Amino acid sequence: MKFSPSLTNLIEALRCLPGVGPKSAQRMTLHLLERDREGAMALASALETAVARIDHCSLCRNFTELDICEICSDTRRDRQVICVLETPADVLAVELSGSYRGLYFVLMGHLSPIDGIGPREIGLDKFRDRVLEEGIAEVILATNPTVEGEATAYYLTDMLLPRGIKVSRIAHGVPLGGELEYVDGNTLAHAFTGRRQLLQEQ
Amino acid sequence: MKFSPSLTNLIEALRCLPGVGPKSAQRMTLHLLERDREGAMALASALETAVARIDHCSLCRNFTELDICEICSDTRRDRQVICVLETPADVLAVELSGSYRGLYFVLMGHLSPIDGIGPREIGLDKFRDRVLEEGIAEVILATNPTVEGEATAYYLTDMLLPRGIKVSRIAHGVPLGGELEYVDGNTLAHAFTGRRQLLQEQ
CATH class of the missing domain: 3.40.1360.10 (Dna Topoisomerase Vi A Subunit; Chain: A, domain 2)
Incomplete structure (x- = not known):
């Protein structure tokens, strides 16, 4: 036994989303059909609009x-x-x-x-x-x-x-609010290499 | 600065999926637009088809x-x-x-x-x-x-x-392959209450 074709098809289609495996796709499908059909329709039209309208800026490529x-x-x-x-x-x-x-x-x-x-x-x-x-x-x-x-x-x-x-x-080093203890070795190495000399204020 | 309207709209629409927060929705949107526009279109049509066709069985409600x-x-x-x-x-x-x-x-x-x-x-x-x-x-x-x-x-x-x-x-108890040590107390209580007497084979 399987789910009906268009349900299976939706589960399959949801897997194009990054981080969505078969189990999550199934959960999403059942959720949408059971509790949020409006949301599903809105998502469908948002996808179509975005794909149709969004392109790259010809200057900055954003x-x-x-x-x-x-x-x-x-x-x-x-x-x-x-x-x-x-x-x-x-x-x-x-x-x-x-x-x-x-x-x-x-x-x-x-x-x-x-x-x-x-x-x-x-x-x-x-x-x-x-x-x-x-x-x-x-x-x-x-x-x-x-x-x-x-x-x-x-x-x-x-x-x-x-x-x-x-x-x-741009500078790489210890992030603000970060604790040295938890910062990885490469970042610390960068922080030391990129150190700046402090000068006495005049 | 924000993303362009139809991009923001898609990020918002993706949040109807269970377990998808603002950050994942953004990641999904950028992934779809950059690397999987075909997948996005397939998803849109799968959503529309499923919402239009899927209903409850009039006998079992599945x-x-x-x-x-x-x-x-x-x-x-x-x-x-x-x-x-x-x-x-x-x-x-x-x-x-x-x-x-x-x-x-x-x-x-x-x-x-x-x-x-x-x-x-x-x-x-x-x-x-x-x-x-x-x-x-x-x-x-x-x-x-x-x-x-x-x-x-x-x-x-x-x-x-x-x-x-x-x-x-249906019976509730220790799952097959489960180790007693890791089974929660309620399940163990069920397992004891629901115990079955073993009879000598004849």
Whole structure:
């Protein structure tokens, strides 16, 4: 005995969501059909609308419904600085921190030759042209401190520095509120290497 | 700064799924848009099809696309026995165990006066009529061994026994492969109360 076809089909379809295995998919399906058919219909239409409308910003590659996203077209932002990061979620995190007023460039991934993702796939060729043409003052590298993120940052440095562009990398170290005892060794090593000398106030 | 409207809308819509909070919903949305737009479209149509087609079997209340579900219309099954359980997932579990060949009645919940769920909401009035009319030989109660499940089982017993229907409750005790050491006290108490005398083979 199995569930009826369209039920089985929905269980199968839910598995395209990351982190959803067969058991959760079954639980979600039964929940939706039993208790939230309205929610299910709303989800279906939200999926269709998003897939139809959302595309990449032609400047920063972030998701947007416009040709050029709201951040890229915001004239109050500092157009001399571009922060490079891996995903739209990273943009949101930086925006929420309120610590940055420049523009962004979203790689939508990182260099990963083993998966066939080279510089072109993450838009680095166009990015280089843009940085050179627009006379950008500084490129801030905010890729993740993972092997791939570091490799991507290294590649970008190598691409921009010889052309006279100022390149910087965000600081890595002990997070605020973190306790040294629980911070991993690599982070601690970064924190020591990146230490700053304190100067007597005058 | 926020995500664009249809993106925010999709994040919001995904939260109708049980166990999906704001962070997972965001992760799912970005994953779908970036890597699985086909999956997203398939999910949307699976949701619409399931909501449109799936209804309750008019006999056992299980989910089905037909008026009477495959199990209820299967003439090879024992039509004298009805097993009462709480959810379609329970039916699937029992079917997969291969230990039962009778019919089912799915409550789609359990008695829960505090949530306004009385006997009528879980279909017990019609169930009683059916059991009496069809001259069912035995009703097996397989509601969950929780407070509500036990209360529901008690209510059913009280409803059927005085009318001369044979009622039984599935056994609760130490699960196979379970170690006594790790079994909770209530289950052990059930295991002792429900012990069976062993007889010398003849």
